[in-house]
Amino acid sequence: MIEVLVLYYSRHGALRTMAEHIARGVALVPTAHARLRTVPELDTPIGHIPDEGPIYVDKTDLRECAALALGSPTRFGNMAAPMKAFIDSTSDVWLSGALVDKPAAVFTSTASLHGGQETTLLSMMLPLIHHGMLLVGIPYTEIGLSDTAAGGTPYGASHVAGSNNEKPITETEQQLCISLGRRLAETTARLNSG
Template identity: 60%
Template structure:
């Protein structure tokens, strides 16, 4: 029986987090599952500013059904003062219905982030994204130190999730270690989802 798909849900302003999402999706597919890439629309303090219902490029906007039906979740955001970006927080704040029905309980989840500075809040941003997932009862996968890139990286990479140092202009490409850790996170999510599915039907 198929474990379904891993939802790779992210917000990206300048493209770095979106590229991480694509690398995580490759890891998911390497693990034998579909990766469903989804983003969220921007939010604004201007009440009249409304995002189009379909983004002009990139992944489609996520729906609650995407989240409800997933076998696992990879959640990504650039850092905003050591926290997740407002558009992603806004989307998560709208998941009360899924929390009430326990739709995400027991599903594996991992997080990823991109920052402009090397010490710009990568770990606190990752932890901020884990909080609502723990409230939903999801199982945090993280990245173990058995991943050699975690020991060798000179850029991003943490045990809390994949990360990337994008540089002050946001244009620094993922280095080989950051790429390897993104793919490792996706692969870990897929393998964990498979194991949970096997146990449920074993």
């Protein structure tokens, strides 16, 4: 099986919902399995493992995955600090080349329509390129990309959550999450078939 790591940070739940839809897309590929992981809040004591809730990522997850979907809320046009802190802890993974030539995709959520989705998606791509990953976006053959009145970008999946996180994910945003997950898993399957 191809292991696709779906790694996200979420304070209010939007990114978690998106990660679950991306995992559904991954599962549409029979040879792929989605591993859903999150990163701890910055003030979490090192080594603390909560009794319930999403599982914290370990750097072993990066070494074991065949592909990575990385998701963070937009914070001032950039990824959130807990995700950046985790990425900044991956120098040993970078040195080993464990992520080289593995496909990756990114996703985000904002409060407002023009609140910085593309800049956040691009900022998340930068460390993935340093890791040697191969970026997968969303092509305009996905009709939702042209039709959307909310989130959805060629750089990755996105969602407009509203200023109080009151907006549920739209049908189109959801479909683009699923498409991105499936495209990531299909690309990985093709790369690994030889």
